[in-house]
Amino acid sequence: MSTIGSFEGFEPVSLKPDDDDHPSERERLPVEERSSGRDSASDRIARQPSVTESALYPNPFLQPHSTRKYFVTRPGAIETAIEDLKTHVEEKRGEVVQGFWLLTEVDHWNNEKERLVAITEDTLLICKYDFIMLSCVQLQCIPLNSICRICLGNFVFPGKSLDKRQGEGIRIFWGKREEQSLLSRWNPWSTDVPYATFTEHPMKYSSEKFSKICKMSAFTAQLVPAVQNAHKTSSEPGRGKGVMVSTEPILIETYTGLMSFIGNRNKLGYSLARGSVGF
Template sequence: MSTIGSFEGFLPVSLKPDGDDQPSERDSLPTEEGSSGRNSAPSRTARQPSVTESVLYPNPYSKPHVTRKYFVTRPGAMETAIEDLKAHVAGTMDEVIRGFWLLTEVDHWNNEKEKVVAITDNTLLICKYDFIMLSCVQFQRIPLSSICHICLGNFAFPGTSLDKRQGEGIRIFWGKSEDQSLWSRWNPWSTKVPYATFTEHPMKNSSEKFKEICKMSAFTAKLVPAVQNAHKTSSEPGRGKGVMVSTEPILIETYTGLMSFIGNRNKLGYSLARGSVGF
């Protein structure tokens, strides 16, 4: 009487995880026992090379379905933002924009905010742009001659901070942080902060176009000489000393960081597709 499960002649098969396309020893069919004396060569299964993601999408840094979630990557979105800023500058300022960048601003509570940054001959423009409605929500204008300090370096946090970020950024001062009031320092929605901190946008490697406009080194290389030139030509007292450029850690004083932990994990500071709400 045969016993269930006792199948002679069958070999155990090891399951491979998804995505493991490397050939193994079991990819070749085993020869039957007693056939070692035959002259025929062992037959092998022909494995067709799988179409991997690197073939379909040559960019090794980002996946298309992730890229499409950001509205700024939709066709024409960034171009519309640039044209809107050009029209605003032409209508309100007698200046020429020398460059545009798409960066992430990190506020004094470590909240990420998607920003379009532009530099003219005399002004640093920081625009919060809604890439869903294609409209400028907030516009900040900083005279280049008022910028006194540009700091480059890695981010640093207090030891008890919950949401610590890695990487490097740039902090631009147009006033002394010591002069900042206690209310604006501890108010997460305060706009009376005498500096702005930027880092690279998450979509910096999504395409060649965004690789250029999200590059922080290119923004720094344009900003520093523009500020230096603005100081030289400024007639305001004390502006002839120039701007100080330093390399040191950029401190973000968030001691708990619960709000930024939730907001940054859900990308609340970006124009992002949130998925379907209805059924």
């Protein structure tokens, strides 16, 4: 590093390499303050980041999944969805909904799908709801007395699986997994699957309202007694044996997982703002 000699009326200035475009806070301080070594109030203020700059240019890595991107968090969206499903159940099925939850369904190929789940006295309802157009796209109705097993535990994958997930979930069986056909098991778009797997929605911690409806423990606490009561009151042959609740790892049998790798990281299973496309 070279320096220019001092002349009368000029202070010595150090030359820096051209590629150093971001001088440190210490180097931006006046020479007199630097040489004094005093930690004055003005010195401390100078070291603090600009409040205006932080407000105008927030760090995008602080909130990787901003709540505003999810349409379900838009004002009135979840309330409209609940009211739509409640009205449909009461008018079309003559049942009363006992509880609503916003969960993430994990299908047999590890794809995440945003779901609105409801429990009535007799039925478990799994609703695919479009929070952009505010309309129900698909509704799956599962009789509670057909549910034979509920499994709670952490997700596990085959040893050679390339796409794995962390966390825990709940798997609800209304048929034996062994009875699932080979074609259905290896078809990523198959709906002929005798079970459903859920985990908590990403917006669980966005607000107190979503914390209540996205909590998987609350969903489990209401589902288990509802299924048990449905089995007790069922008059169908073969029913009334009760439901088995177990705690064990939940196997997701995927190996390559390319579709889920792309889909889950881009949140393709959620009603999400994708950004502007035009100019």
